[in-house]
Amino acid sequence: MKKVLLGLAALLGTATVSASDNNLWEKSTLNEILNRGELQVCLEAGYMPFDMRDKKGNLVGFDVDIAKTMAKAMGVKVDLRNTAWDGIIPALLTAKCDIIISGMTITPERNLKVNFTDPYIVVGQTILLNPKLEGTVKNYRDLNDGKYTITTKLGATSDYATKKYMSKAKLNLFETESEAVLEVVNGNADAFIYDLPYNAIYSSQNADKIVHLDESFTYEPLGFAIRKGDPDFMNFLNNYLAQIKGDGTYDKLYNKWFVSDSWIKNVQ
Incomplete structure (x- = not known):
């Protein structure tokens, strides 16, 4: 009888964890993005070569290309939302976007409000x-x-x-x-x-x-910022970063925006 009760307890425990995991996934921003079919990105145009406008008014830059490749990896469209810097974290926290990809330095003060991925570039x-x-x-x-x-x-x-x-x-x-x-x-x-x-x-x-x-x-590591309490989205983003750094995608984008200067003539 004791073995039966232990087995039942184990099964119930597994069911509880499974239900909890499903609940977390349903609330995950990643799940929302996939259901919506669109990745909404907050950034602020004006920070060369991360986020800028070209002469036609289009948003371009290192961050923009990373956002586009990220959306492609998810199989969704991308919506770039130009946001004033002093309101960019509040915009994320009030769900006006899914993520900040805008050359944001990881600092303790910001980290109290948002979670950061692993650094995608280091500047000073x-x-x-x-x-x-x-x-x-x-x-x-x-x-x-x-x-x-x-x-x-x-x-x-x-x-x-x-x-x-x-x-x-x-x-x-x-x-x-x-x-x-x-x-x-x-x-x-x-x-x-x-x-x-x-x-x-x-x-x-x-x-x-x-x-x-x-x-x-x-020393300033830059990271993507997301809302707190979302381990599924964070897991995807860090693995995405590791993947593009390993398969040559990151180097291609880095060379385009930081090594070459051919883009300068096309920006405002």
Whole structure:
């Protein structure tokens, strides 16, 4: 009798786990995407070469291509939703999109609100400098002085990095990267702090107007952000990343956007 009861308990336990698993799957964003037939992605256009608009107004970039290949792997369409940076996490949390793929740095503060996949790329902060300071300012430490004015984008990790490492300098914050860097180009600020890929591309286009100090002074892994409590979606995303890094897809996209500059002539 004891063996029968133990066997029954084991069966009931299995049934409970199975029902629980099914319930989790039904609530998973991945299941919703497959049933909907569409992957909804939040991003913010304006971060070269991750998310931009081409001359026809289409969203293009490294993140855009990753989103498209992800949707293809799922067998669904992709809906790219351009979202202001200060509202991008709230948009995800209120289910206005399924995922954020927008060059978002993984930070403890953000991780309290959302879950991040494994990093899909690692970048760091660098400096775009007013040419008049070339040779005088050699690194971020030299900018930590009250006589200097630094610009960057409001709410980006460059905002926090500048406050941490250059707290003595005057900091002016702007809604977009382009507004902030133009202050340096126009002579209204001494330096612009932002991610290496953006700064490298911008400096290559404006070599006569700005100097790039290209040694990163921070370590910033970027990840896809999703809502909490969704192990099935997270499992798919991390396995998807491993797959494209192993089969050559990732390298192809990386070379297209970070090694080649042929795309620059086609963007706004």
